[in-house]
Amino acid sequence: MTSVPTDTVSASDIIARETAHVVQVYRRAPIVITRGRGVYLYDVDGREYLDLISGVGVASLGHANPDLARIVAEQSLELLHCSNLFFHPYQGVLAERLATLSGLPRTFFCNSGSEAVEACLKFARRSWFTAGDRSRTGIVALHGSFHGRTMGSLSVTADPHYRDPFGPLLGPVTFVTPNDDAAIATAITPETAVVVLEPIQGEGGVRPLSQAMAHAISDACQKSGALLIADEVQCGLGRTGRAFHSAALGLKPDLMALGKALGAGVPVGAAMFSAEVASKAAFGDHGSTYGGNLLACRAALVFLTELTERGLMEHVAEIGEHAQATLNALASRHSAVTSVRGAGVMWGIEIDRPAAAVVQAALERGLLINRTSDTVIRLLPPFVITAEEFTAGIAILDDALTAVIEEKAS
């Protein structure tokens, strides 16, 4: 056995080894996580953390969920993977469940959110190619967007910090400022193949698309015939207390990207298509070695069963009400809080200064949150969090905010 016995290795040894050998693209907090249970994580020294970021929106059922663990273990003893050369019992069931939830009848399975966005972009282009409209290749995206890190998904991600080192990227992509409904009407033209948007921008600071902008985009897509991709990787699948936030905005996407919460910790991505878009694809157009493997499908089915049959979506909606009230109260105690945005288990708390110090102060107090868009504290707790656990987390955040604000003032 060559496995590293974590209980005999110190955090500093683990960090030193990784720092020497892993490509340095992550600015990690200097703690080593070894296990979890529900909304709590534990580090190598046994310290407990209340986790309100859940692996960036992934651990939807909490950590070490016993039902998920049992199914994953059972499936591992049966079969993990058989490739897409053959059928297995679970892809069809999962696609059917996703179709019921979204109204989009066909799914392509992949392994991450970026891959799902990538598949949506490819199938949108494919759709116009099949229709014989070869010049219709333009893409419209929004400023503040984040759609992933692969070349295609990066090409529709606005942040120059992510983009600039990797050009030239896929084009032509036109970026429009969210909530500039006049600009969207001119940006979407008969050359636009597809418009891609996050119904609530996640990495961009938990910013919901306005109803007016959603209408403007729908209208412009209808007029020009452009397709619409809803990137629901972060905000979708019940995170807001509703199945999909695009539906809440009255949008009817032709394509949808899913990931994060879907596998509850097992990597799963899904790209969903309308019958029309799917009908334009042909055998061999796209594929994935791992995509839709048995393990991934079983995990996603556990999540969807909890969400739609065991009351988890309703639970998230209730937690959302509680969260709104709790965060409004937090904002009323701290003038540094300038805005609270979100729903369900997706919240952004904007402050009048960089949020990194607050994230650090929270970590020191045993609370895991993160910062996005510089001045926004983001919360993506597990869907299963209780009102008491949420309140406990916000009490720690309150304390962390106070400490940071007082330190700055003194």
Ligand SMILES: *Cc1c(COP(=O)(O)O)cnc(C)c1O
């Ligand atoms: C996280 C995220 C992605 C990328 O997902 P990965 O699994 O990291 O590839 C894409 N779109 C949105 C909206 C996301 O939040």
